[in-house]
Amino acid sequence: MKQALLLLTLLFSISLHASDFPAGSPKFFTSAAGALKEAKENGKPVILVFSASWCGPCQSMKKDVYPSSVVQPLQDKFNWAYLDIDDETNGKLAKTYQVESIPSLFFLDADGKTTLDELKDVATPKDFAEKLTSVLKKQASTKKG
Numbered sequence: 455m456k457q458a459l460l461l462l463t464l465l466f467s468i469s470l471h472a473s474d475f476p477a478g479s480p481k482f483f484t485s486a487a488g489a490l491k492e493a494k495e496n497g498k499p500v501i502l503v504f505s506a507s508w509c510g511p512c513q514s515m516k517k518d519v520y521p522s523s524v525v526q527p528l529q530d531k532f533n534w535a536y537l538d539i540d541d542e543t544n545g546k547l548a549k550t551y552q553v554e555s556i557p558s559l560f561f562l563d564a565d566g567k568t569t570l571d572e573l574k575d576v577a578t579p580k581d582f583a584e585k586l587t588s589v590l591k592k593q594a595s596t597k598k599g
Contacts, residue, residue, distance in 0.1 A: 478521035480529035482536040489535035490566040499593045500533045500562040504553045506540050511576045512557045522579035528586040561589040
């Protein structure tokens, strides 16, 4: 009975978190570990999005940029992690990446060892799509070299 209750609680919390993202959003992990594990399996680069619920520019990106029609074709080419800086489990990672302002995004290779690019500001959907395309090119060149 306890296991069933725990499972229901877990599923409910996942669905609550998923509902925080508008329709058309990428599949976000809520931990870097989840995105990095997936990257090791599928070979796709990782996007670490450091954000917070109280951050207006972060919420603008979440609402208008990530699910935008120009970004949607690129979504499945990445493993996405949405990391709330107010969650203490993300504090160490935020320090590692020297996050001083949000939104801060870090684009990592599939191994999670190389930072391919960064974005430390709000972007338009078009500019963000161009950044994603650039990161994919960098990922491809690191695989060759």
